[in-house]
Amino acid sequence: MAYKRSILLINKPFQLRFAFYVCSWLFVLSMVYPLSIQSLFNSFMEYVRLDPKGPEITKIDSIKNEMTNLLIFLQAGFLGITFLVSIFISHRIAGPLHKLRTLFREAAEGNTHRRAKFRKSDHFQELAEDYNRMMDELGGTLTRASNQLDAAIQQIEHAAQKPGAPREELEKSLSVLKEVRRQTSFEASV
Secondary structure: OOOOOOOOOOOHHHHHHHHHHHHHHHHHHHOHHHHHHHHHHHHHHHHHHHOOOOOOHHHHHHHHHHHHHHHHHHHHHHHHHHHHHHHHHHHHHHHHHHHHHHHHHHHHOOOOOOOOOOOOOOOOHHHHHHHHHHHHHHHHHHHHHHHHHHHHHHHHHHHHHOOOOOHHHHHHHHHHHHHHHHHHOOOOOO
16 A cells, blocks of 8 residues: 655645745746846837837837736746645655654654655655664664573573572673673763
8 A cells, every 4th residue: 555645744844944945046046037028128118219200109118018917927826836846845855754753753762663664756765774774773683682681681590599609600691791781782982
């Protein structure tokens, strides 16, 4: 069954900031066209005003205003479409990050068995693979440590039941416990 996300704004601050950023740059860069056409019309109007037998200035001015209004309308529509596309693209980024954040929180609470799975169209597919590999390695390390602890506990219990508790068996079990502690320690090595 395909995994489907039903909420479009998963990380609203990020997605809106992303869309605003894309649209603002697009707006600034695309203003070249309307401003160029406006400048061209103004130059043409100056030229027409110099010619007494030229076309009627009011008609050209009317065409200029219609063209400007059309460009403003097209610009607004284009920016609206760009905003929606930006939200859609940012959804493909925010979704996997949101999912990973949820999985990290669950893992911190002890649920280390859930695995990351993203939609095929999501970005950062490699993060799901890396998360799953990390959890598998962590699970393997903890399982090995648990098995070693169980064996050491059994050895200590067995040795403690013997009269005169052989020191050699206790030292061997103690070294196993120290090794498990070293393997499972989260302290940063300096």
